[in-house]
Amino acid sequence: MSMEEKITVRKQKVVKSHTRQKLFFFGGLAIAVLLVAAFAPYLTPYDPYEQDLSKALLPPGNGHLLGTDRYGRDMLSRVIMGSQTTIFSALLLVVIITIVGGAVGIFCGWHGGKLDAFLMRVSDIFLAFPGMVFAIAVASVLSGGVINAVVALACISWPKYxxxxxxxxxxxxxxxxxxxxxxxxxxxxxxxxxxIVPNIAGPVIVTAVLDIGTMIMEIAGLSFLGLGAAPPTAEWGSMMSNGRSMLQTSPWVILSPGCAIFLTVIIFNLAGDTVRDVLDPKQRKR
Amino acid sequence: MEKLLEIKEIKKTFYKKKIPFVAVDNICFDVEKGECFGLVGESGCGKSTIAKIITHLITPDTGSVLLNGEETLFLRGKKERKLYQDIQMVFQTPQDSFDPRRTLGDGIMESMRNQGMKKHQAKERMYELLEMVELPGEFASRYPHEVSGGQCQRAAIARALAPNPQLMICDEATSALDVTVQAQIVELLNKLREEQGLSLLLICHDLALVQKLCDRVLVMYKGGGVEQGVPDEVIQNPQNEYTKILVDSVF
Incomplete structure (x- = not known):
């Protein structure tokens, strides 16, 4: 047994287990976030919708870990509750665009011809618009509501898939x-x-997982502008919007949902990166 | 001898940026039952196009393809699928001809399952077929990237044999393999032809292989057939200018 052989064997093992660990870690975090979102109603310490004006704008501490907003609602409860709206609508959105975009793409690629050319020009039109502007236009035509925000974002996001x-x-x-x-x-x-589907699933799944973070941002963005979830629904974007005017006096109102978005997006992006490492090992070498 | 396959005045023109390119020009030949018919010629002379026309992967502009005296070109749907029980093809690149996400066994069983065979029956027959092409049974659960080119080509032959075809088209089936493996595959094809009474349409550019295996040969050049006959005669005493060049380039 030569030295060289031993060294190469160990090297391979280290690289492999590293990816594994990352997958478990970030995948675990992502699943934890999803579980929090799924069981949100059971995890909130207070009722996220109960107003108590005597407790308005309490700073963090004193039984309210993240303070209260201007109607005296517990911020932690609202952040937990908001995860449900934000994350699940983002997931729904990603599922919709993956299926719709995937179906259109496979049809065009397989069939070819004039219908393919037509559908691809349509997708070019969607891609040519600045995404968020178009989503705002669609969402305002459809009027508010989370589902309408999802539809608006689905309209602009399917061409990529x-x-x-x-x-x-x-x-x-x-x-x-x-x-x-x-x-x-x-x-x-x-x-x-x-x-065909099993052989192209890899890159599509990777794109979809990486897109969850982006879609959370966009849904929160639309809500921030008042085009997503309507009050009093707890949603991170609209919660930030509510706290906007009080950034200097009571920053926790805008910071807690802001940090929640930040952390969730980071977790899903890193999870997506590791999924790519696992499903598409060629990319990793670069 | 009875005629199994008749190709009549097949013509196919491809358009690349609207410039026409005649790939196959008025080709006529027939393959008899139990015969091995060779199609030789340089790269790009239209040999593979003919194979694709016979297997309905390309539609020709004009001409007809008769199997047992019946026109096959206009068959669609169920009848087209029935045609694939009589005509099968082995491809040039063995590894690419199997779905990378499915096992070789799955690939071999696909046609049997499509014919409505039960899973355990198909599995039994699949192992028989593997034995026929001299592969151990454990290859059924291997993926295409886990086996060598020669082993993969054997599996591809097993897949082609699965529906009990009358005609097997080998489209450069040995050219992606190295010389010793080539010889084994050729031997296997020859054995199968004798045992199964299979007709072979051998498409290749290797004259030595044609001389060894084929009963008759058609030499193609730029889409047209230039010379047809018994391989020994064609090679020993070429009549056509192009055939002479082809023979000279080998020996």
Whole structure:
């Protein structure tokens, strides 16, 4: 057994377990955040909607860990409750755009022809608009509400997924294994579902997980502008908007939901990075 | 001898940036039952296009392809799938011809499952097929990147044999393999032809291989057929200018 061999073996092991640890750590954190969001109503120390003006704008401490807002509602409870609205609408949004964009992209890539050209020009139009401006326009036409904010953001975000899946589908459809599947008597649906979808799922899932953070920001952004969740719904963006005017006198009102957004986005982005490392090892070497 | 496959006046033009390129020009030939028919010619002369036309991966501009005397070009849907029980193909790059996310066994079983065979039956037959192509049974659970090119090509042949085809098209099936593995695959094809009564349409650019395996050969040049006949005669005594060049470039 030579020295050299031993060294290479150890090197590989270290790199591998490192990715594993990162996946467990950030994946665990992301799942923890999701669990908090899922069980939010049971975790809040106070009722997030109960107003008590005698306790308005209490600073952190004294039984209210993050203080209270101007109606005397407990900030911690509202941040926990708000995670449900913000994170779940972001997840819903990502799921919608992945499915819609993916379906359009696979169809275009597989089918080609004039319909493909038409749909891709449509997606170009969506991509040409500055995203947030277009989302604001759509959201204001649809009027407020979280669901409408999700719809507005879905309108502007699906083309990215359509692009990714289209290019992948176009690349794969000319590979011999698709011809071989056809020669094995599989119909178009079967080929798309069993051979194309699994083979392009990797990069799409990575993009989707990385997008969760961005979508949380955008949903919170729309709510901040008053186009998302309507008051009194606890939502991070609208909570920040409420605290905007009191930044100097009672900063905890804007800082607690702000930090919540910051931490959640970081956690999901890092989790997405590690998912990419696992699913797409080629990228990691660069 | 009975004719299994007849190709009549096939013509196919591709357009690249609206400039026409004639890939196949008025090709006629037929493959008899149990025969090995060779299609030789340089790269880009339209050999693979013919294979794709026969297997419905490309539609020709004009001409007809008859299988057992019946027109196949206009078959769609169920009838088209039925055609694939009679005609099968082995591809040039073995590793690319298997879905990287599925095992070789899955790939071999796909056609049987599509025919409505039960899972355990298909599995049994899959192991038989692996035995036929001289691969151990454990290869069924391997992924394409876990096996060598030659082993993968054997699995591809097993997959092609699964529906009990009458005609097997080998589109440069040995050119991606190294010389010793090539010889093994050729031997395997020859054995299968004798045992199964399979007709082979061998597409390749290796004249020595054609001489060894084929009963008849068609030499193609720039989309057209230039010479047809028994390989020994064609190679010993080429009539056409291009055939002479082709033969000279080898020996």
């Amino acid at each position: 359509a692009r990714i899946t289209r290019s992948q589908a176009m690349m794969i459809k000319h590979l011999p294994y698709i011809s071989a599947a056809k020669l094995s008597g599989s119909g178009t649906w079967k080929i798309v579902w069993k051979h």
